[in-house]
Amino acid sequence: xxxxxxxxxxxxxxxxxxxxxxxxxxxxxxxxxxxxxxxxxxxxxxxxxxxxxxxxxxxxxxxxxxxxxxxxxxxxxxxxxxxxxxxxxxxxxxxxxxx
Amino acid sequence: xxxxxxxxxxxxxxxxxxxxxxxxxxxxxxxxxxxxxxxxxxxxxxxxxxxxxxxxxxxxxxxxxxxxxxxxxxxxxxxxxxxxxxxxxxxxxxxxxxxxxxxxxxxxxxxxxxxxxxxxxxxxxxxxxxxxxxxxxxxxxxxxxxxxxxxxxxxxxxxxxxxxxxxxxxxxxxxxxxxxxxxxxxxxxxxxxxxxxxxxxxxxxxxxxxxxxxxxxxxxxxxxxxxxxxxxxxxxxxxxxxxxxxxxxxxxxxxxxxxxxxxxxxxxxxxxxxxxxxxxxxxxxxxxxxxxxxxxxxxxxxxxxxxxxxxxxxxxxxxxxxxxxxxxxxxxxxxxxxxxxxxxxxxxxxxxxxxxxxxxxxxxxxxxxxxxxxxxxxxxxxxxxxxxxxxxxxxxxxxxxxxxxxxxxxxxxxxxxxxxxxxxxxxxxxxxxxxxxxxxxxxxxxxxxxxxxxxxxxxxxxxxxxxxxxxxxxxxxxxxxxxxxxxxxxxxxxxxxxxxxxxxxxxxxxxxxxxxxxxxxxxxxxxxxxxxxxxxxxxxxxxxxxxxxxxxxxxxxxxxxxxxxxxxxxxxxxxxxxxxxxxxxxxxxxxxxxxxxxxxxxxxxxxxxxxxxxxxxxxxxxxxxxxxxxxxxxxxxxxxxxxxxxxxxxxxxxxxxxxxxxxxxxxxx
Amino acid sequence: xxxxxxxxxxxxxxxxxxxxxxxxxxxxxxxxxxxxxxxxxxxxxxxxxxxxxxxxxxxxxxxxxxxxxxxxxxxxxxxxxxxxxxxxxxxxxxxxxxxxxxxxxxxxxxxxxxxxxxxxxxxxxxxxxxxxxxxxxxxxxxxxxxxxxxxxxxxxxxxxxxxxxxxxxxxxxxxxxxxxxxxxxxxxxxxxxxxxxxxxxx
Numbered sequence: 004x005x006x007x008x009x010x011x012x013x014x015x016x017x018x019x020x021x022x023x024x025x026x027x028x029x030x031x032x033x034x035x036x037x038x039x040x041x042x043x044x045x046x047x048x049x050x051x052x053x054x055x056x057x058x059x060x061x062x063x064x065x066x067x068x069x070x071x072x073x074x075x076x077x078x079x080x081x082x083x084x085x086x087x088x089x090x091x092x093x094x095x096x097x098x099x100x101x102x
Numbered sequence: 103x104x105x106x107x108x109x110x111x112x113x114x115x116x117x118x119x120x121x122x123x124x125x126x127x128x129x130x131x132x133x134x135x136x137x138x139x140x141x142x143x144x145x146x147x148x149x150x151x152x153x154x155x156x157x158x159x160x161x162x163x164x165x166x167x168x169x170x171x172x173x174x175x176x177x178x179x180x181x182x183x184x185x186x187x188x189x190x191x192x193x194x195x196x197x198x199x200x201x202x203x204x205x206x207x208x209x210x211x212x213x214x215x216x217x218x219x220x221x222x223x224x225x226x227x228x229x230x231x232x233x234x235x236x237x238x239x240x241x242x243x244x245x246x247x248x249x250x251x252x253x254x255x256x257x258x259x260x261x262x263x264x265x266x267x268x269x270x271x272x273x274x275x276x277x278x279x280x281x282x283x284x285x286x287x288x289x290x291x292x293x294x295x296x297x298x299x300x301x302x303x304x305x306x307x308x309x310x311x312x313x314x315x316x317x318x319x320x321x322x323x324x325x326x327x328x329x330x331x332x333x334x335x336x337x338x339x340x341x342x343x344x345x346x347x348x349x350x351x352x353x354x355x356x357x358x359x360x361x362x363x364x365x366x367x368x369x370x371x372x373x374x375x376x377x378x379x380x381x382x383x384x385x386x387x388x389x390x391x392x393x394x395x396x397x398x399x400x401x402x403x404x405x406x407x408x409x410x411x412x413x414x415x416x417x418x419x420x421x422x423x424x425x426x427x428x429x430x431x432x433x434x435x436x437x438x439x440x441x442x443x444x445x446x447x448x449x450x451x452x453x454x455x456x457x458x459x460x461x462x463x464x465x466x467x468x469x470x471x472x473x474x475x476x477x478x479x480x481x482x483x484x485x486x487x488x489x490x491x492x493x494x495x496x497x498x499x500x501x502x503x504x505x506x507x508x509x510x511x512x513x514x515x516x517x518x519x520x521x522x523x524x525x526x527x528x529x530x531x532x533x534x535x536x537x538x539x540x541x542x543x544x545x546x547x548x549x550x551x552x553x554x555x556x557x558x559x560x561x562x563x564x565x566x567x568x569x570x571x572x573x574x575x576x577x578x579x580x581x582x583x584x585x586x587x588x589x590x591x592x593x594x595x596x597x598x599x600x601x602x603x604x605x606x607x608x609x610x611x612x613x614x615x616x617x618x619x620x621x622x623x624x625x626x627x628x629x630x631x632x633x634x635x636x637x638x639x640x641x642x643x644x645x646x647x648x649x650x651x652x653x654x655x656x657x658x659x660x661x662x663x664x665x666x667x668x669x670x671x672x673x674x675x676x677x678x679x680x681x682x683x684x685x686x687x688x689x690x691x692x693x694x695x696x697x698x699x700x701x702x703x704x705x706x707x708x709x710x711x712x713x714x715x716x717x718x719x720x721x722x723x724x725x726x727x728x729x730x731x732x733x734x735x736x737x738x739x740x741x742x743x744x745x746x747x748x749x750x751x752x753x754x755x756x757x758x759x760x761x762x763x764x765x766x767x768x769x770x771x
Numbered sequence: 772x773x774x775x776x777x778x779x780x781x782x783x784x785x786x787x788x789x790x791x792x793x794x795x796x797x798x799x800x801x802x803x804x805x806x807x808x809x810x811x812x813x814x815x816x817x818x819x820x821x822x823x824x825x826x827x828x829x830x831x832x833x834x835x836x837x838x839x840x841x842x843x844x845x846x847x848x849x850x851x852x853x854x855x856x857x858x859x860x861x862x863x864x865x866x867x868x869x870x871x872x873x874x875x876x877x878x879x880x881x882x883x884x885x886x887x888x889x890x891x892x893x894x895x896x897x898x899x900x901x902x903x904x905x906x907x908x909x910x911x912x913x914x915x916x917x918x919x920x921x922x923x924x925x926x927x928x929x930x931x932x933x934x935x936x937x938x939x940x941x942x943x944x945x946x947x948x949x950x951x952x953x954x955x956x957x958x959x960x961x962x963x964x965x966x967x968x969x970x971x972x973x
Contacts, residue, residue, distance in 0.1 A: 007882060031848070058910055059918075062914050080938075087941070
């Protein structure tokens, strides 16, 4: 397949993930959608790496995966802390930055 | 030393006194500021004598000396210098001003002691004397106007001396505003003269006036009328007289100095100095004479009914200056200035006596509450009576010779002036009456409690109140001090009043018709260019005038004795029968109400309108409020973005990315 | 070669379907499972792009470890039935709109790009010296330890920090469980203050 197909697919996945981040209220699902966007980026990276014939893109994608894992861990920690303090698990309630 | 050097010294001493007191008041203990001020004026008086002596050494036609210090302002073909003119007229004024000021300073050393603002008082007083001397020694219009303005400022400072007293502050503002009218008139007059004669030096202007202006030239008449307006404002003549009675809010020595002996005579000096111009514009001179005459009658009628002791003397001042203005306007310069001198003596004396009585009354000034002080205050009684006799023109006092000489001159010139002379005699009758009204009401009759206390050797004390409104006060700075002084107990007051009493009796010797004409000859170098120089009345006519005047004054004193001593209820009964007249006079012919309606209220309305509409609504509301309102609305919009919703922020991020991508997409294609 | 294309489409549709499932499914549990499916589809796509090691890492680490962690947390918290259309409709309606706009822009960028290499299947990776070396674990490992050592070490440091941070965030605070609900974020902001302070004011 031409590289273009992979890139177009990655664009679609990215868009779906972005729409999900904004539409969903459950922070867990928001994090999942963030994962979607990251994965779309990974796909694009790997496609370009194949295009150039250099593995640098794959290494990049690997590091992105590591970062995604860290971010998931911290995000989940926050959600667990929210749950522990009996806060409603709802993004819209977290409006302390209001001003 | 030359006469002009003495002239500069005359100015320098009061200025130095003022600076020393004003800058060093914190370190000068007790009464020392008072003594410094008094010494400064005494030195100034000595310098005036020195100038006099030196001036007389000059030959007769060289007695108008000008000395320039530096150029004050210079432009195309005009220059004004800081220069003084030492001639008989200015030396005469210097002697009168510095001499009487010295005695009043001496009086104040005791009278004002105990007041918290003692040093400030003497600094102001010295400043005033400096300004007055600058005014009379000025050699050109510029310095004259500077001195004129300073004198107005000093008057304001001293009237509102007790600055926490609201009535005093308002009186000071009133005086200042009316004086400014005169200042403006004087400046415009100077412009009118400068228009035709390219110099403002007095001698140059006087010499060139005949050539530049014709007889009764419109512009010259206008300039002279404006000079008269300035003179009337400063000398409290109709219609600009309303400030002087209110100016009695100031301390009594201030009233004595500024509003009797010196400042208010500046107008008379001005007319006398400008006599070449007035003789070229007889219309203006007539205006001056008529206004002076009207004023003296008006003030006399009001003085007959007013009950505040100081205000009686104030109206008397207005009346007597009416005589002087009339005299100077009809070219009786010697007589007018002679009356200026004697008036300074006896009016200052009367005020000093009044101050002593007010001190005995613990600050009360209402004559209705006074009576029978003659046993408690013998010295004050005697000196006050001497002053009243001089004021009334009792035969052989100084006032007798001076006042009646003016009237004799008026009769001599005939026509209109003879009519004025009749009013002059009416005024003289009223003067004698109210002068002794004061004497009889205050010193004769039943002794009031304060008098009886004083006879026992103890000075009465009351709660400090505002003498006009009765409002309670305290004795801290800005209000009168806790001490009251009477002449019998304070030697500086006696030392000041004594010489004045003496002068009020013997001061007439300088101009007894037919016997001595020292004053006339002395002033001749200034006035010899007058057209009326040789129209002085003959000795016989003058003697007749004196006789008539003396009779009138005795009649007036007699009537006062009848009303107030012989038949004590007469005044009350007259007041009832002529209640409407009494009301009219007591309200000062309703001048204050008239000015209030004509000027004060419209200006206040405009001011209120400006404040309410223009300032508050327009400037603050629209312009300032509009600017802040726009910012506030904008910031409200901007603040709406800070919702705190994470999703909104995320949406904005997304939007930004989409926009950026679009931009790059468009650019690269 | 038709096999490759069929596989691409199958994996692609799987990935897309998984993505849609994540966004549209109500129950977060199902969303997680849907993401796992999506990751598997992505792993096949990586394989098609000769990224063997990455595909394996994706399956083992991402789908295997991270998603399992996710499942634990979802099980702990419990799924809530949250409607997809929330009250603040304005914000959420624009999300798909802008996301679609980005997708369209990117597609335009990719398809209409002048980059000719995009129309190929990629560079020639069958080099004589290291044929069949592209994307192998050995090649990746060599790069990680030579050219990309610094990012590698930084990433591992980041992992450490994230782990410690997560522990700190989620630990149980002693005694706080029994404290009364008085201050801080446990009280909704718009409630009036408790009665005790009102009495003090009076």
